[in-house]
Amino acid sequence: MFNRFQFLFQTNISRESQMRAAINQKLIEMGERERLKELLRAKLIECGWRDQLKALCKEVIKEKGIENVTVEDLVAGVTPKGRALVPDSVKKELLQRIRAFLAQHST
């Protein structure tokens, strides 16, 4: 049973996701993922993105009614716009940080 699981596991992953998984592992192991999360959180608050998202969420809540709204309603209602609203400068900065980290810790 366990071996079959492993076999399924290996054939379902493409090379790209393999690389993603490896990078993710390294980031978590070295605690960098947590640091990046904190950096991202600070940047998104600074640029006002968090306030914008809060406003979007409030709209969804008003629409659905506060008694009935679920987390899924919020996720569905807010995710596409939320992703689009992230400033390019924040994306760039995160990417640079990750690149620098990988360069430092390449095996």
Next chain:
Amino acid sequence: SQPRTASHPDSDAGSVMSPAGCSHVNGFKVDNWKQNLRVIYQCFVWSGSVETRKRKAKSCVCHLCGAHLNRLHSCLHCVFFGCFSKKHIHDHAKNKRHNLAIDLLYGGIYCFVCQDYIYDKDMEQIAKEEQRKAWKLQEFCKTSGIGEKYSMWEPTKRELELLRHNPKRRKITANCTIGLRGLINLGNTCFMNCIVQALTHTPLLRDFFLSDRHKCEMQSSSCLVCEMSQLFQEFYSGHRSPHIPFRLLHLVWTHARHLAGYEQQDAHEFLIAALDVLHRHCKGDDNGKKANNPNHCSCIIDQIFTGGLQSDVTCQVCHGVSTTIDPFWDISLDLPGSSTPFWPLSPGSDGSVVNGDGHPSGATTLTDCLRRFTRPEHLGSSAKIKCSGCHSYQESTKQLTMKRLPIVACFHLKRFEHSAKLRRKITTYVSFPLELDMTPFMASSKESRMNGQYQQPVDSLNNENKYSLFAVVNHQGTLESGHYTTFIRQHKDQWFKCDDAIITKASIKDVLDSEGSTHKRTQ
């Protein structure tokens, strides 16, 4: 099923909601469930230690598709990780009839029967504790000095009671003018009014006073810090009529005698005197000893305004360097047109490139003044210093740089010249930017320059030495008769002009074109 509501601390609804779980957790809350839940949080959600991180990195992937993204959840009843977005965890829940799962990103508990995240009081408590524990283990917690992870305010029972008894709410919108209030001129007191406007709009100071952080240890009623606290209450009360600061003025006369009287005084002098009195009144008796040693004081004034200025005196013969560091509350800059020579500037400093100077008319910039301030200065043959290396008096050069930057930096342009021959006001226009990077003027930058290290192109991602303008104090008129006004920034990008009792909206252009005798920036 019972009605379910979640806590929304900043919802618009007038009534307060309490967190509630669901009855489906009862099946989970058996035996040693608390410890099991803690282990799940420590290993898979908030991994603080190296071992748990390693384990998290390896094992937190979906058992069906291997992905680590897609809002991964862990089943609470068995060892299974599944994607939420791809419904892999939902399939598992249905097949195994395991009703509860935990979100590995945020630690929320999901109930498949209720089809929503639930907020069980006991589980929430465990989650909070584990998050706090993991946070403390993180390295950056130790280096950044942030001991606690920020958590939103949640009202206590007593506070809920108070909120219910006081239903009036004030909403801070983007356009609201709360915090803006005029100040009546009590007879040439604009020198005080202009500084008060700047102080009441210093964000950290405002936060300190509005959260009631001052605990007064003075016996008499002449505590200036208490008066400042009152002043903040007046400014943020929402009243639009101008405030009459007679008590403040009286306290200033009591504690800073040299500023008493109805003549026009110097605003910069008032700023320094006010900071000094506030600093002394902050800690009651203890401050008697600490008054002369701000390096050891942790009062709010020192935390916000005190920086360290490094002075290096280099002997021209043996090249030995004698270094001292002095605390400062402001940076006083000489201007071109004064009787002290403004140039030559130190070669190789990159201030202008960094701060994007390039005022079209080639006007003097703030960074020009800062470059001059931090240039190496030959002290001349009439001012020889005793060199401990040479054991004799030698010629030397002296250079000032910033060792430690304050959170709020006050720049003072020395427009009033009092020399033996003349007393006059220098009206040379000095342009200043909205954003200022102090990196080129740091002691550390100077050291890397001297060690031959290539001056790194300024890391635009590093915000440590960057400042943002939030207040500008201007003096109109002559030395004998003049008037002070202040521009202050509100809501990140709105500017207002404070002219005693009159507050008017201003544009950024108005601010940057002004003379700017004193201006303040915050990091």
